[in-house]
Amino acid sequence: MPNGNHEKRRDAIRQLLLKGPAETQAWLVATLAADGHNATQSSVSRDLRELGAIKTARGYELPADNQAGxxxxxxxxxxxxxxxxxxxxxxxxxxxxxxxxxxxxxxxxxxxxxxxxxxxxxxxxxxxxxxxxxxxxxxxxxxxxxxx
Amino acid sequence: MPNGNHEKRRDAIRQLLLKGPAETQAWLVATLAADGHNATQSSVSRDLRELGAIKTARGYELPADNQAGxxxxxxxxxxxxxxxxxxxxxxxxxxxxxxxxxxxxxxxxxxxxxxxxxxxxxxxxxxxxxxxxxxxxxxxxxxxxxxx
DNA sequence: TCCGCATAAATATGCGCATAATTTGAACAT
DNA sequence: ATGTTCAAATTATGCGCATATTTATGCGGA
Structure with missing residues (x-):
């Protein structure tokens, strides 16, 4: 397929979100690009859903992983x-x-x-x-x- | 978006499947085209999943629905x-x-x-x-x- | 005949594009 | 304060393309 960067890109997003919330998807696209990952807003949107990221007042965050839950x-x-x-x-x-x-x-x-x-x-x-x-x-x- | 035929096309597929099983997705693509619906195999593949169609020995079929009503x-x-x-x-x-x-x-x-x-x-x-x-x-x- | 194994046919999927749908924000009215 | 309306900003999604993945179909040797 067009690109197998799939997993790596998602990891990168996960890392970014661990450092702090992401304002917007556009910001993620730009930051990822700076890290050498190419992706459009569409892909980021789908990645965020896949990662289970939640949009809060601060921006996108990973839900605190409640192991029990x-x-x-x-x-x-x-x-x-x-x-x-x-x-x-x-x-x-x-x-x-x-x-x-x-x-x-x-x-x-x-x-x-x-x-x-x-x-x-x-x-x-x-x-x-x-x-x-x-x-x-x-x-x-x-x-x-x-x-x- | 590119095309809003989404629902209509699915209805068309449903109708076709009611008449009988569909050999292959390629056949569906061709038959739909003859009916004026444009779609690629990709879309048909996704439509079939959405419709819950199942692949049997005869081809794709709709699971029997009981209309007790x-x-x-x-x-x-x-x-x-x-x-x-x-x-x-x-x-x-x-x-x-x-x-x-x-x-x-x-x-x-x-x-x-x-x-x-x-x-x-x-x-x-x-x-x-x-x-x-x-x-x-x-x-x-x-x-x-x-x-x- | 019955397996592998290669190859072809069929099906599924990642992706970006164009665009739809939703949310946000500002200005104004209630 | 609260609601209303429109427009801009943001996010989500249908779609086809290219290609990955899966499934069917030989074909030759045991």
Missing amino acids: DEQVAAVAGLLRTMQAAGPNLLVVKTAIGAAQRVALAFDRCNWPEVVGNIGGDDTVFVATESSIAQKNLITRIEHSARS | DEQVAAVAGLLRTMQAAGPNLLVVKTAIGAAQRVALAFDRCNWPEVVGNIGGDDTVFVATESSIAQKNLITRIEHSARS
């Missing part, structure tokens, strides 16, 4: 089916039949700041978040944790 | 009590004592596009919808289905 979610990753926002502060997570309670418990244990609370039915979990932004960040977080 | 709701119509919107995207349905789970299951099976997900408690079902409009449509739909 990731493990909890990873443990039930196989039970997850789909996720969809319902309005600005409700996230609906569909799971394998009968697994919703277990998934809800896992989310609880993560102690994620975005989550106000959640309820599990049979194959559906309702997760209440405090705001629209929290909701979006939560989606990113779950996707990332489930893959790790 | 209104029957499900009609079956539990007698258990419904009241319905009320709670905010723009949550519908609260009260049911006969202990019937909520059954009602929630019926809603699930309907596969209504407005419904993001729902959870049944004891005599209450929370139904999450993606928007205020979806919610209103859903109310209409339930009322109609329950009467039929």
Whole structure:
């Protein structure tokens, strides 16, 4: 394919984010270029999603890796089916039949700041978040944790 | 963006697959072109994934979908009590004592596009919808289905 | 016949481009 | 303060291209 710098570039981004938040994607593009990595804003956008980076007031940051949280979610990753926002502060997570309670418990244990609370039915979990932004960040977080 | 044919093209693919399996992606590309839809193999590949199409010995097929539909709701119509919107995207349905789970299951099976997900408690079902409009449509739909 | 192994066919994917969608910000009104 | 509206800035995404990856198809030797 066009370029196999994929992994290296992502590592570079990770390093940068560890030093401090990144204002904008454009800044990342420029800084990466200075380090010899070529990439467009498109790629950076996709990389950030892949890395599970979250946009905060300061800019893009890597979520403090809550080892415990990731493990909890990873443990039930196989039970997850789909996720969809319902309005600005409700996230609906569909799971394998009968697994919703277990998934809800896992989310609880993560102690994620975005989550106000959640309820599990049979194959559906309702997760209440405090705001629209929290909701979006939560989606990113779950996707990332489930893959790790 | 380059092209907004996205949805239409997918519909076209869906239609084709309903008529019969598609040998290869290349065949789909050609057939779509004949129907006036332009797309490369790349796009078709992604569309097929999006549609959930599966590759069988015959080629690509759509997984069989069970359209139970209104029957499900009609079956539990007698258990419904009241319905009320709670905010723009949550519908609260009260049911006969202990019937909520059954009602929630019926809603699930309907596969209504407005419904993001729902959870049944004891005599209450929370139904999450993606928007205020979806919610209103859903109310209409339930009322109609329950009467039929 | 049944394996490897080479090769071709088919499918999937990284990428940048163009552009859509969303968010931010400023100015003004309520 | 809070809401409203528009425009600019920022971010996200559909798409085709080029190419990587995976899967099917010989073909020769055991």
